[in-house]
Amino acid sequence: FTYDLPSSSTFTSELHQWFRMWKDKKTKPSTVSQALEQCDGVFFPNIKCVLQMCTTFLVTSSDCECSISALRLLKTYLHSTMGQERLTALALLYIHRSMTNNKTKVLAEFARRKPQKVLLPSILA
Known part of the structure; x- marks a missing residue:
């Protein structure tokens, strides 16, 4: 990846500048293509190169x-x-x-629907 960049040694600082530039702006690009249109290749040559690569990736x-x-x-x-x-x-x-489930409710519903599963008392208590 770094060998494709015009100046890979300055990529990190350039990325910090790029984020700082967009931090205070109210309207930000919502797609990679919009970001590429608004990227100044003179000040952000590495960012422009990365954005160009992203627009050519196949979905x-x-x-x-x-x-x-x-x-x-x-x-x-x-x-x-x-x-x-x-x-x-x-x-x-x-x-x-990614959805969270209440395991106690799920188990209670399973026990209600499958009553043949009998809970035996503990013989160690």
Whole structure:
């Protein structure tokens, strides 16, 4: 990466200047293309080079593709041992793993729906 920059030794200080320049401005670029249009190549040659590289990267991933690959991983490992309802539930949990769940409520709901699981008293108490 650094060998592609015009002056890689000044990249860090140039990056600090770039952030300082945008810190006080009310309207900031919302895309890489907008940032590239507003980048002065004389004062920020490294930043301009990095922005040009970013605009040429191919976008190869999307939320839909992530969901499909997540489902494929689950199916590969667990497909033969579970029904469609459980597979769907696990896929949703995996895809939306950033959501927080109250584990106590989930366990209480499971215990309510599956009453054949009996809680035995502790014999050590």
